[in-house]
Ligand SMILES: NC(=O)C1=CN([C@@H]2O[C@H](COP(=O)(O)OP(=O)(O)OC[C@H]3O[C@@H](n4cnc5c(N)ncnc54)[C@H](OP(=O)(O)O)[C@@H]3O)[C@@H](O)[C@H]2O)[C@@H](O)CC1
């Protein structure tokens with residue numbers, strides 16, 4: 050199998066003068082649980098600074114006031130929660146109905162683990178008609194069952210870190226790290242998804258094309274930075290980029306925001322909520338390169 054190595058960034062046109070928020074898509078992010086409202090907030094910020102026209106954060110009712118207070122730009126959707134404060138399986142109907150008006154979804158950050166989340170994730174993966182980013186506990190929920198999944202209706206972008214990827218394919222972290230490109234290409238090809246294997250030199254592949262992201266630094270090894278990436282890629286999907294392009298540009302902008310943040314605030318001083326703040330600078334560099 051010959052793999053095309055992509056180095057050029059995808060093209061996203063500058064905004065036309067008469068654009069409105071509907072032009073840039075609606076993103077629905079289903080995220081968070083008791084103790085992990087931050088993951089929902091960070092993913093939402095990534096989507097807003099990624100340029101989505103409207104960002105809806107759907108989360109357990111218990112954490113909804115916290116999420117809404119973190120960012121007035123969010124619209125919020127209360128889901129059903131279980132006794133542990135996780136999103137309950139019975140949230141499926143709400144998510145299916147609300148997904149209809151959306152351009153892209155992102156699921157998984159800060160979900161935690163429960164039996165109900167396994168069937169919820171499988172149903173969302175198979176039934177939702179919009180492109181979708183799956184991260185963190187949505188990936189844990191599907192671990193070991195990717196072969197049994199039905200063909201989805203739209204693109205699926207999976208964003209594991211090496212620990213999550215090892216869990217997904219029943220391997221171990223050192224084997225994954227020794228074979229980052231081959232294992233990512235093999236998985237993406239087999240399951241017809243875009244795989245984003247995070248960590249230094251994030252690999253993005255759809256099984257036919259591959260790129261290794263050149264931006265980013267160890268300052269980004271701090272809780273919540275991956276949640277920002279999830280929302281950012283969803284925003285790029287919502288603006289019409291195809292899944293591989295959205296993942297490639299998302300990883301590049303995210304890493305560059307990390308580099309700009311580290312230059313100003315140092316690597317140890319970088320925290321996840323800095324990344325959305327430095328995304329505008331990353332966007333400026335992107336548009337200056339595009340000419
Ligand atoms: N504010 C909030 O609400 C936040 C909420 N969050 C939410 O927390 C939930 C749990 O997610 P999680 O990633 O923390 O735990 P988990 O899946 O057990 O992974 C750890 C394992 O992976 C490994 N590993 C990771 N990266 C690696 C690398 N580059 N290279 C190599 N290894 C690497 C790591 O390795 P080790 O440390 O053992 O070396 C360890 O084995 C999830 O829902 C998330 O969204 C967080 O986003 C934080 C902010």
Ligand SMILES: Nc1ncnc2c1ncn2[C@@H]1O[C@H](COP(=O)(O)OP(=O)(O)O)[C@@H](O)[C@H]1O
Pocket residue numbers: 185209210247248249250251264265266267268269270271272273274275276277278303
């Ligand atoms: N050494 C590094 N160099 C470049 N990027 C890194 C490095 N360490 C972490 N990152 C990036 O930070 C993010 C961490 O994501 P993740 O592990 O999901 O964190 P969390 O779940 O806490 O949000 C990923 O985008 C990853 O590529």
Ligand SMILES: [Mg+2]
Pocket residue numbers: 184185210275276
């Ligand atoms: Mg993560």
